Amino acid sequence: MMILCRQIVAALLLMMCALSQAQEGSLETLATQLIDASYREKAVLAEQIAALDDERSLPLLSALLNSALYYKKDDQRILIVAEDDSITDALSNEAVENLGRRDKKKIGVNNSLRRTLRNLISQAQINSRNPDIRLQAATNLLKSSADVEPEIIHQALAKEQNDAVREVLSLVQGLILLASDQAAERRQGLAALDGSLYPQVRASLNQFIQGFSEEEKISRRDELKMAEKSLADIETLVSMNGYIENLYFGLALGAVLLLAAIGLAITFGVMGVINMAHGEMIMLGAYTTYVVQQLLPQHIGLSLVVSVPAAFLVSGVVGVAIERGVIRHLYGRPLETLLATFGISLVLQQAVRSIFSPLNREVATPEWMAGTFMVNPALELTWNRLYIIIFSLLVLALLALVLKRTLFGLQMRAVTMNRPMASSMGIRTGWVDALTFGLGSGIAGIAGVALSQLTNVGPNLGQAYIIDSFMVVVFGGVGNLWGTLVAAMSLGVANKIFEPLAGAVLAKILVLVFIILFIQKRPRGLFALKGRAVDNA
Amino acid sequence: MKKTGFKSLSKASKVLATAALAAGISLAHAADTIKVGVLHSLSGTMAISETTLKDTVLMMVDQQNKKGGLLGKKLEPVVVDPASNWPLFAEKARELLEKDKVDVIFGCWTSVSRKSVLPVIEELNGLMFYPVQYEGEESSYNVFYTGAAPNQQAIPAVDYLMKDVGVKRWVLAGTDYVYPRTTNKILESYLKSKGVAGKDIMINYTPFGHSDWQTIVSDIKKFGSTGVKTAVVSTINGDANVPFYKELANQGVSAEDIPVVAFSVGEEELSGFDTAPLVGHLAAWNYFMSADSKENDDFIKQWHAFIKDDKRVTNDPMEATYIGFNMWAKAVEKAGTTDVDKVEAAMIGIETPNLTGGMATMNKNHHLSKPVLIGEIQDDGQFDIVWETDGLVAGDAWTDYLPESKNLISDWTAPVKCGNYNTVTKTCGGAAK
Numbered sequence: 001m002m003i004l005c006r007q008i009v010a011a012l013l014l015m016m017c018a019l020s021q022a023q024e025g026s027l028e029t030l031a032t033q034l035i036d037a038s039y040r041e042k043a044v045l046a047e048q049i050a051a052l053d054d055e056r057s058l059p060l061l062s063a064l065l066n067s068a069l070y071y072k073k074d075d076q077r078i079l080i081v082a083e084d085d086s087i088t089d090a091l092s093n094e095a096v097e098n099l100g101r102r103d104k105k106k107i108g109v110n111n112s113l114r115r116t117l118r119n120l121i122s123q124a125q126i127n128s129r130n131p132d133i134r135l136q137a138a139t140n141l142l143k144s145s146a147d148v149e150p151e152i153i154h155q156a157l158a159k160e161q162n163d164a165v166r167e168v169l170s171l172v173q174g175l176i177l178l179a180s181d182q183a184a185e186r187r188q189g190l191a192a193l194d195g196s197l198y199p200q201v202r203a204s205l206n207q208f209i210q211g212f213s214e215e216e217k218i219s220r221r222d223e224l225k226m227a228e229k230s231l232a233d234i235e236t237l238v239s240m241n242g243y244i245e246n247l248y249f250g251l252a253l254g255a256v257l258l259l260a261a262i263g264l265a266i267t268f269g270v271m272g273v274i275n276m277a278h279g280e281m282i283m284l285g286a287y288t289t290y291v292v293q294q295l296l297p298q299h300i301g302l303s304l305v306v307s308v309p310a311a312f313l314v315s316g317v318v319g320v321a322i323e324r325g326v327i328r329h330l331y332g333r334p335l336e337t338l339l340a341t342f343g344i345s346l347v348l349q350q351a352v353r354s355i356f357s358p359l360n361r362e363v364a365t366p367e368w369m370a371g372t373f374m375v376n377p378a379l380e381l382t383w384n385r386l387y388i389i390i391f392s393l394l395v396l397a398l399l400a401l402v403l404k405r406t407l408f409g410l411q412m413r414a415v416t417m418n419r420p421m422a423s424s425m426g427i428r429t430g431w432v433d434a435l436t437f438g439l440g441s442g443i444a445g446i447a448g449v450a451l452s453q454l455t456n457v458g459p460n461l462g463q464a465y466i467i468d469s470f471m472v473v474v475f476g477g478v479g480n481l482w483g484t485l486v487a488a489m490s491l492g493v494a495n496k497i498f499e500p501l502a503g504a505v506l507a508k509i510l511v512l513v514f515i516i517l518f519i520q521k522r523p524r525g526l527f528a529l530k531g532r533a534v535d536n537a
Numbered sequence: 538m539k540k541t542g543f544k545s546l547s548k549a550s551k552v553l554a555t556a557a558l559a560a561g562i563s564l565a566h567a568a569d570t571i572k573v574g575v576l577h578s579l580s581g582t583m584a585i586s587e588t589t590l591k592d593t594v595l596m597m598v599d600q601q602n603k604k605g606g607l608l609g610k611k612l613e614p615v616v617v618d619p620a621s622n623w624p625l626f627a628e629k630a631r632e633l634l635e636k637d638k639v640d641v642i643f644g645c646w647t648s649v650s651r652k653s654v655l656p657v658i659e660e661l662n663g664l665m666f667y668p669v670q671y672e673g674e675e676s677s678y679n680v681f682y683t684g685a686a687p688n689q690q691a692i693p694a695v696d697y698l699m700k701d702v703g704v705k706r707w708v709l710a711g712t713d714y715v716y717p718r719t720t721n722k723i724l725e726s727y728l729k730s731k732g733v734a735g736k737d738i739m740i741n742y743t744p745f746g747h748s749d750w751q752t753i754v755s756d757i758k759k760f761g762s763t764g765v766k767t768a769v770v771s772t773i774n775g776d777a778n779v780p781f782y783k784e785l786a787n788q789g790v791s792a793e794d795i796p797v798v799a800f801s802v803g804e805e806e807l808s809g810f811d812t813a814p815l816v817g818h819l820a821a822w823n824y825f826m827s828a829d830s831k832e833n834d835d836f837i838k839q840w841h842a843f844i845k846d847d848k849r850v851t852n853d854p855m856e857a858t859y860i861g862f863n864m865w866a867k868a869v870e871k872a873g874t875t876d877v878d879k880v881e882a883a884m885i886g887i888e889t890p891n892l893t894g895g896m897a898t899m900n901k902n903h904h905l906s907k908p909v910l911i912g913e914i915q916d917d918g919q920f921d922i923v924w925e926t927d928g929l930v931a932g933d934a935w936t937d938y939l940p941e942s943k944n945l946i947s948d949w950t951a952p953v954k955c956g957n958y959n960t961v962t963k964t965c966g967g968a969a970k
Contacts, residue, residue: 067915106921108923110913110921114792115793143794199758199762200762200764202762203762206764242759249752249755252751256749350580353580360808370787380788382788383787384787454748454780455780456776459584460746460776495749496752503742504742504744504747505713505743505744
């Protein structure tokens, strides 16, 4: 019908086509049918729309895929809602204004329809001018190669200049050939797929091998051998990448432990205060991130950067207040300190619950922290963890610098090593104590900023990290920053080595048992302080 | 910020004051009001979920009072805080029944808290409505279960994935406690009865509040990359879901490849984060806020007016509380008294509207008949209902898919009058009345 329409347009008048637009099979009728169709019918309609030679079909299908396609309840016009909430008519491209929330209704999609749509859109985008879009389209087609028109890939490959896109496209072609009923084509497909690390390739090879019947195993022996060999090669490479991935997971977990524990390494490690409210300092940092983000709703990335000093200040000030108000009076009485700080932690939790409600708060993740960094198709590293590893090391380095290279750091070390001596040298020890506790708390606040990107921002955030933090500090050796670093990383990696073998619950127990045994042997942890400080500790 | 702090503080103190006042004047006015106990955690880990239910009960009480109360008396809520502390639940339940002499209790969320309250309620012959989906394998004379039993949530969800999505490989992931363990045991035996091989089922448990999901998500990805359609059935508990879904999104596990169907994730849990990367993952419930019915529109409107925040969402346990409360009110009117035994007898067979446009019925086993819905997560944190059961599903207290409970039924009407009646040996396993 459409072709007929175009011929008429070419031959006759524009008006004629305008009349025929209401005919069956035009974009107008198909799009309107979407409104009442079931999900299965919608998939058929989408295919018909994609087959039309109409420049409006691609935006319409993309909008449907992204749940941005609506219809107006009264006159059934099809609408596209853009990201900035502006509304246009999908068919006439006119802007539509003054629409109430209840006037339009979304045209629903489900998973299988989304898959169909992605496939249809990718088949169209494979001819896009932008190589990035082409690459994305080709990667999408890899997932649904069975539904791809082989001719489209063939033509796209013939004119493709970009190497990366070519590589993926030839894999798509390989997958299509693998499903062929011609032995020669299947062999061609196997050759094309050899050595590729894409999970879809592995899955298809697996299916291919399992599809052999007993007779075929003999009659098509060479194909089977070829497939088994490439699969074995791929598996070896994949499992090697698996080890690297696991190591990365371990380091990432270690970085989280490190961030949570650095603050405690100062308050507990250097000052010797058993600070049960440490977790709540982390929580305050996370809530600060939330508040900053509420103040800068348009700049998520910037708000995160601003949150780092803000969280340091908030948690630091609260820390100083706690030290001056409570802990100052309890030095040298560890049991009372423990109880008092535990009480403070409960007070802080309930305070947050009353102010912000017990519900978790939403902290948005900036775009540059989402997704993965692809080393190869079998090894993808998540960006957010990568940033947190770097961030934790930066915080540690900065802290080491403060302790080793500044006057405050010197005074702090002097006070913790020998208080009367430092005092007689003119250092205001009380002041240094307060600032040291504030520093430790402030760093816990910074950890909260990072954790807000990984986990719930809620009143109980701190509880989840307090045990881990003590574990790291005790294991690493009290009062030693390097010890904290090594302990955090090795506990992280150990946890991730045990986890695939024993499950998450048992892995945690195993790590705890290991630490108990280790502390029996070396009560002062990995890196024990030597010299006079030991006597005071 | 400080302002809101004071506001909610003063709100809290008001609640305390009314509670104290209620306790004080209860002696003088004992006969004039009907007391409704609310046993939900307002502090501690579970406060996140349970506070909402406390507000729901208060809203329902408020409305009933506006309609003139019950039996000519006003309803009076008695709110206590068991603080997410399981033994404290039992103590507070005793306090409600013995000291405050409440006529009914709405309460509990986790199964451990329910199990802790159970002996107290049975000893003192109290009446409790439990509004949360749970693992089944229980039926008490003194408890009405208005949340979903496994056959009203887990089994239909698995059926949907098997038949409509064509899933052949299964990951059963859960938090390590009684609800996920029992549900997964039921599901595993159900899947095996449907011909799924043991190697196509991966079972994984994680501690409460687990936050590092890297390895597990990566394992799921590997398990799902054999070319056979794979789905994750998640009984992961509330709080741990946020990092789980974040990790899924980050590692690029999309719902089109490996859909995750969750039994503990509703509108409220999703209100904590950006759902754009999660579009298409599933949840199975008996109610979604997006349900298209007049009752639902009214309920949402009332809720927003009551809570004074029109961004607050509604969820399935709230609907279960709504149904439970209305059924209790209806049963009290039918029985003409708040006496537990009479109300219990009146409850069975009671029908009230549910929020999805149908009627909920209370069955002989103290469980409801309700529709089961499957929803896909949308980018606005709501669910789009993609499937629902043809009719109502009657809650089954004792699952048919475990050998130890296959022959058990619960029937609280004469002549059986037993919570775990063995249909083969014709004996009652203990909880008789």
